[in-house]
Amino acid sequence: MKVLVAVKRVVDYNVKVRVKADNSGVDLANVKMSMNPFCEIAVEEAVRLKEKGVATEIVVVTIGPATAQEQLRTALALGADRAILVESAEELTSLAVAKALKAVVDKEQPQLVILGKQAIDSDNNQTGQMLAALSGYAQGTFASKVEVSGDKVAVTREIDGGLQTVSLNLPAIVTTDLRLNEPRYASLPNIMKAKKKPLEVLTPDALGVSTSSTNKTLKVEAPAARSAGIKVKSVAELVEKLKNEAKVI
Numbered sequence: 001m002k003v004l005v006a007v008k009r010v011v012d013y014n015v016k017v018r019v020k021a022d023n024s025g026v027d028l029a030n031v032k033m034s035m036n037p038f039c040e041i042a043v044e045e046a047v048r049l050k051e052k053g054v055a056t057e058i059v060v061v062t063i064g065p066a067t068a069q070e071q072l073r074t075a076l077a078l079g080a081d082r083a084i085l086v087e088s089a090e091e092l093t094s095l096a097v098a099k100a101l102k103a104v105v106d107k108e109q110p111q112l113v114i115l116g117k118q119a120i121d122s123d124n125n126q127t128g129q130m131l132a133a134l135s136g137y138a139q140g141t142f143a144s145k146v147e148v149s150g151d152k153v154a155v156t157r158e159i160d161g162g163l164q165t166v167s168l169n170l171p172a173i174v175t176t177d178l179r180l181n182e183p184r185y186a187s188l189p190n191i192m193k194a195k196k197k198p199l200e201v202l203t204p205d206a207l208g209v210s211t212s213s214t215n216k217t218l219k220v221e222a223p224a225a226r227s228a229g230i231k232v233k234s235v236a237e238l239v240e241k242l243k244n245e246a247k248v249i
């Protein structure tokens with residue numbers, strides 16, 4: 001079974017993001033970039049499926065700038081077999097990414113496509129769902145457990161009320177939640193080996209997809225700074241302040 005994993009290059013989760021002075025976006029100059037954490041979980045799940053003998057090949061794909069090859073090499077070091085970069089320097093909407101991924105799905109014909117539930121830069125949480133709609137594949141989103149058996153995959157989903165298990169016919173799309181697994185670190189020998197694994201570079205044009213955006217970002221602002229809290233000496237004082245200062249009770 002071939003597994004396709006979509007990974008995104010994002011600002012590292014430890015970095016405190018800064019907004020550009022002209023409010024046109026987030027400042028990416030000299031900022032550490034990494035693989036989106038939910039995509040790391042997606043790669044890990046694919047590698048575990050290969051270790052169990054369920055998956056035979058893992059292909060990782062990203063749509064983004066040439067520098068995103070770094071994250072593809074990381075995925076290759078973690079256990080993916082080959083990588084595809086669909087190179088685009090544009091700012092991409094989820095729909096543009098989903099269209100490019102659909103073209104890669106058509107080309108590669110994977111039985112399972114694993115994505116993160118969301119990218120931590122824009123928190124969209126929509127690419128997997130859009131890809132499912134475009135490809136007509138079944139979807140199991142927010143997965144905390146994935147079990148493939150025969151031509152079906154059982155996906156346990158984290159939902160508000162608890163856990164829901166759905167049975168999907170393959171080919172299918174799964175998006176990963178936090179508790180699905182704990183990603184491994186790449187070992188130094190595997191990082192070295194990853195340098196020799198195949199990495200194909202394509203363009204949206206070559207795939208016959210338009211990545212032009214229908215959205216325009218008007219303004220990006222940092223959240224308003226929070227004012228400092230105060231300590232009260234008694235419950236009575238708290239109630240008095242809630243009543244007369246905050247006027248919430």
Ligand code: AMP
Pocket residue numbers: 006007008009036038039042061062063064092094097114115116117118119120122123124125126127128
């Ligand atoms: P989002 O819908 O943007 O929150 O992203 C959800 C998931 O879609 C990510 O965790 C990735 O698996 C995938 N994805 C989003 N953007 C890209 C991209 N540019 N290239 C590859 N995969 C992506």
